[in-house]
Amino acid sequence: MQMQNLPNLExxxxxLQKKLLSFEGYSDNQIKSLKQHFSRFKSIFRKNNNSWLEGTFDIPVVAQNRSGRPHKTFSECTERTKRKKTDEIRSFVVKEVIVHAAQVExxxxxxxxxxxILKDITTTSPTRVTKYKRALSESRSVKPASLTPLQALAMFIEADLTRRQYEVVRNTNKxxxxxxxxxxxxxRECYPPQEECRVSSTGAESNLQSLVDLTMKSLSIVLEEVLLxxxxxxxxxLKLICKWGCDGSQQTQYKQKFENDANSDANIFQSCFVPLRLVCGENGAxxxxxxxxxxxxxxxxxxxxEEINYIGTxxxxLKATKVFFNGKEFKVNYVFIMTMVDGKxxxxxxxxxxxxxxYICGATSKDFNQFNFNKDINLKATEFGLSVLHARIRLFESVIHLTxxxxxxxxxxxxxxxEKELEKxxxxxxxxxxxxEKGxxxxMPKANFGNTNDGNTSRRFFEDPTLASEITGISYELIYRLKVILETISSGHLIDEKKFDKYAQDTARLYVKLYPWHPMTPTMHKILVxxxxxxxxxxxxxxxxxxxAAEARNKHFRNYRQNxxxxxxxxxxxxxVFNRLLLSSDPLLSSMRIVKKRKFNSFLPETIDLLLPAMPNVKDSDIKNFLDKDI
Structure with missing residues (x-):
């Protein structure tokens, strides 16, 4: 109403009345009531305030007789003038009161x-204000630091850059x-000594002792503060526990001639290891x-x-690796466990x-659905683990082939x-x-290698047991129990083997009860039994x-070969290819990468029940025997 600049109050x-009536959504009764109330408001307002609305008053004007500068606000004054104007306040008011008043304002x-900041520099240590001043001065004067060669190398590997791509990026800010x-x-500092590596037209290898020495020294740089x-x-x-294994994969053939025509690059076989845990103490606890x-x-x-026996030997x-920091010697021994393997x-x-x-008990498919056969268990074979990734895929395929x-x-x-036509x-x-329904x-076969039954397919299959059961016709309870078992063994947490054994045995009996005509697969037998x-x-x-980790390396191998x-x-x-594999797995470079926090789905209640809440009571002698045992 004020912005309209209308000549009089009426x-x-x-x-104002028209403005109020212009809003939409009023009923006829509401409009009528509004007009009545507004009319009453106008009459009462004018009656009670008529004397000063119709009256006049004078505004005195002070004549500017003195010459000189115009009046300035406090913020426009000089530092000297500000001190003069605040002299009286500073003389009679305590400093703490002034500071507190400034904080409130x-x-x-x-x-x-x-x-x-005002509260921090006036109520804490007297040196705090000096630190603030120094930090402000440094932030204004110091130029952005350049990347170190190691930091640039970490970025180079993380972004999968080629030399040409890095040069393009560098030209933006040399x-x-x-x-x-x-x-x-x-x-070159991330590679083993050149004399310890052998590269030929058909393969590449590094001396294992040199490679573990390099790995431990690189890892010790990351852990320097902890080790000291x-x-x-x-x-x-100190003992470094590592898992190792070997695997083969199909690869694309290139137009390169071999000296021996019998050689081929259609398949590769590689061995690798992953450091898992560095322990110390008398019993490695x-x-x-x-x-x-x-x-x-x-x-x-x-x-x-190379073959398994070569790596095992x-x-x-392996001999202990010696690392030195601040005049202190650190001696690291190694334990290798062969668990990165598949069924083959x-x-x-x-x-x-x-x-x-x-391969554990020697039973064949005709025995898998029986629980009363007596077979000797090869405890040495249990050290290969459960091959969790392949277990997930094989259990998924077991359900698919059953349906x-x-x-x-x-x-x-x-x-x-x-019957064959029905099955087809x-x-x-x-x-x-x-x-x-699931995409x-x-x-289905994939170009050049394998088929579409991979880890991601099996994960999406088991994430919705209800839909999987509806499509396949397989028991929902069986699919759900298999999901719980897979979630448990892939969780990375300690498992209560007694509860797991009972749950697995009940799942095996459920399978035999529902599908006695179809024996369990070797992988299902291995996990459940x-x-x-x-x-x-x-x-x-x-x-x-x-x-x-080893399976994911096959994908990297294809990428490094091509690019x-x-x-x-x-x-x-x-x-x-071998050098690129070494760089992308270097512990020091890997520790420098920025890892985004991932959101993980919570475990199923049945999974939580099968996990141990804390480290169980393990005898020191058991830990020592494990760390000292041969492969």
Whole structure:
């Protein structure tokens, strides 16, 4: 109403009334009532205030007779003038009162940070204000520091840059990014000595002793502050527990000629190890460091492309690594556990020739659905762990292949043409429904290698047991129990083997009761029947012994072959791939990467019941025997 600049009060009140009536949503009765009330308001207002509304008053004007500068506000005055104007206040008011009043006024005006700083520098240590002043001066004068060669190398590896790409980035700020020659020098410090590496046209390998020495020295730089706090007997009893394994994978063939025509690059076989835990003390009970991502390829160090026995012999003959900090010596021994393996490697290592035979107890498919057979268990074979990633995939495939055979309910018996056709139609139906309702590709070949039954497919299958049961026709309870078991063994936490054994045995009996005509697969038999024994014999949580890191390395191997290796020479090509694998798994470089916090789904109630809430009471002799035992 004020902004309209209307000439008199009557027009202003009329404008206000029209404005109130212009809003939408009023009923006729509300409009009528509003007019009546507003009319009454106008009459009462004018009656009670008529005397001063109609009257006049004079505003005295002070004549400006003196000459000189115009009056200034306090903020416009000079420092000298401000001191004069505040002299009286400073003379009669205590300093604490002035400071407190300033804090209150700053808070009232919304300057909360300024009020907090004023309180901090006036109520704490007398040197606090000096620190504030120094920090402010340094922030204004110091230029942004440039990256060190090691920091630039960590960024180089994390971003998967080539030399050309790094040069393009560096051209944007040459003062901040070091030249590539310094990065090359930092790279060489991450490689074992050249004389300890062997590279040929068909493979690359590093001496295991040199590689573990390099790994431990790199890790010790990260842990320097922690290591310096150890006592003398702890420094002499350090042990690095590592898991290792080997795996083969299909690869793309390149147009490069071998000296021997019998050689091929269609498949590769590589061995690697992952440091899991650094312990110390007389019985190894004190944990100095634990791998934050035991299933990630970040710490997965390439060893060689040789057979299992070669690596096992090298690991057993390793010598202690000596590291020096501040005149103190640290001696580190090694324990290697072969758990990064799949079913094929386990069968080869134990001499099991049939894929349908259990390499732990020797049972065959005809015995898997029976619980009264007596078979001797090979405790040595339980050290291979549960191969958690492959276990998830194999259990998923077990359910899928079982649902294909539901219409005929036959396993390996002779089937008629009609039964084969029913089984084929059932398979196509299941594939179509999963594609439509979940977006999953089931049992479909992938270009160049493998099929679509991978870890991500199995995870999405088990995340919704209700829908999986509806599509497949398999018991919801069975799928849900398998989900609980997979979640438990992949959790990375300690497991109550007694509760797990009972839960697994009940699941096995449920399977046999529902589907007696279809025997369990070897993987399902291993988990449900021998899972508790394997978990009991594993000192570390079984989820930390997963082979996931080695499997992820196959993807990196393909990427490094294609984008980071020289193709004009087989030897240089293998050297480039091997060096890139070393850089991407270096503990020091891996510790420098920025890890985003991930949101994890909570465990199922049944899973929580199978996990141990804390470290169980383990005898010192058991820990010592585990750390001292051979592979």
């Amino acid at each position: 027009e202003k009140l009329n404008f 700053l808070n009232k005006s919304g300057q909360r940070d300024a009020a907090a 003062d901040f990014y070091p030249c590539y020659s310094l990065i090359q020098k930092a790279k 706090t150890l006592k003398k007997h702890e420094r002499d009893s 004190k944990i100095v460091w634990e791998n934050p991502t035991p299933s990630s390829p970040r710490y997965c160090r390439p060893i060689t492309e 090298s690991a057993n003959s 490697v386990c069968n080869a290592a134990t001499g099991t020739k049939s894929t349908s035979r259990c 294909y055979k539901l219409p005929v309910k036959k396993y390996r018996e002779r089937k008629s043409e009609e 139609e059932r398979k196509l139906e299941i594939q179509a429904r999963f594609r439509k 999953l590709l089931i049992n 021998h899972g508790a024994v394997i978990i009991k014999n594993a000192f570390l949580p079984i989820g930390q012994l997963s082979e996931e 980071f290796a020289r193709k004009f020479s087989r030897e240089n090509y293998n050297r480039d």
